[in-house]
Amino acid sequence: MREVVTFALACELGELERLSALLDEFGERNGVTGKPLFDVKLALDEIVTNVICYAEASQAIVVRLTRAEAELVIEVEDDGRPFDPIRVAAPDVGAPLDERRVGGLGLHFVRTVIDELAYRRCGNKNVLTMKKRL
Amino acid sequence: METLETRENGVVILSVSGRVDAANAGSFQQQLLGLVEAGEHRLVLDLAGLDYMSSAGFRVLLVAAKRVAAVHGKLALASLQEPVREVFEIAGFSSFLRIFSTREDAVAAV
Numbered sequence: 481m482r483e484v485v486t487f488a489l490a491c492e493l494g495e496l497e498r499l500s501a502l503l504d505e506f507g508e509r510n511g512v513t514g515k516p517l518f519d520v521k522l523a524l525d526e527i528v529t530n531v532i533c534y535a536e537a538s539q540a541i542v543v544r545l546t547r548a549e550a551e552l553v554i555e556v557e558d559d560g561r562p563f564d565p566i567r568v569a570a571p572d573v574g575a576p577l578d579e580r581r582v583g584g585l586g587l588h589f590v591r592t593v594i595d596e597l598a599y600r601r602c603g604n605k606n607v608l609t610m611k612k613r614l
Numbered sequence: 615m616e617t618l619e620t621r622e623n624g625v626v627i628l629s630v631s632g633r634v635d636a637a638n639a640g641s642f643q644q645q646l647l648g649l650v651e652a653g654e655h656r657l658v659l660d661l662a663g664l665d666y667m668s669s670a671g672f673r674v675l676l677v678a679a680k681r682v683a684a685v686h687g688k689l690a691l692a693s694l695q696e697p698v699r700e701v702f703e704i705a706g707f708s709s710f711l712r713i714f715s716t717r718e719d720a721v722a723a724v
Contacts, residue, residue, distance in 0.1 A: 493637035518697040525668045529636040533637030577683060582676055585705055586669035592704045
C-alpha cells in the first residue's frame with residue numbers, strides 16, 4: 481500500500497474546504513481515518529492558511545501526500561517569501577485570559593499533532609515536510 | 615459553517631455546525647461579537663454540530679471571551695465533539711472557557 485497524490489491549490493481561502501474534502505477521499509482510499517486524519521487535516525489547513533494569508537505566493541501551492549507503511553508524509557511547497565514555521569515561537573497556552581495574546585496558535589497545533597516537521601528553502605520555494613505516524 | 619441563534623431564559627444560544635476555518639472565521643466573529651455589542655452578555659455556544667475548527671476559529675473565541683469578560687458577561691460552551699475538544703486542550707482554552715457536556719448545563723451556568 482503506497483499511494484502518492486499531488487494536489488495544486490490556488491491561493492484563496494475557499495480552497496481550504498476543498499482540501500478537507502480531498503483529504504477525506506485520500507484517507508478513505510488509504511485507511512487513514514478518525515483522529516490521525518483529523519490531525520493531518522488540521523495541520524495542513526494551518527500551513528496552507530499561512531501561505532495563502534502571508535506568503536504572497538505567485539503560483540499554486542503544491543501538496544503531496546505519501547501513504548507509507550507506518551506513516552503519512554505530507555509535503556507542502558510554495559513560491560512565497562521564505563518562511564520557516566519551525567522557528568516561530570510557541571504561544572503561552574497556560575496564560576490566563578487577560579494575558580492571552582491572539583495569534584500563534586496555528587503553528588502550535590501543527591507542532592503538537594505532527595510527529596516530525598522539517599523545513600527547507602529550495603531555490604525560490606519553501607518546502608515543508610510533515611510526518612504523521614499511523 | 616451554519617449558525618442558528620435561539621434564546622432560552624434570557625440566554626442567547628448560538629449553535630454552530632459544520633466547519634470553521636480561515637475562510638469563514640470573519641463572519642463567525644461578526645456574529646458572535648455582534649451579539650455582545652448588542653448587549654447580550656449571557657451567551658452559550660452549542661457546538662454539537664461543529665465537526666472542525668482551525669486556529670482561525672479559536673482566535674474568534676479568544677477575542678469574544680475577552681470582550682465578554684470586559685462587560686462582566688458570561689460565556690459557556692456546550693456539547694463539543696471529541697476531536698474538537700482535544701484541540702481545545704491543545705490550545706489551552708479549557709482553562710478560561712467553561713465547557714459543559716450538555717446545552718442545559720451550559721445555559722444554567724451563565
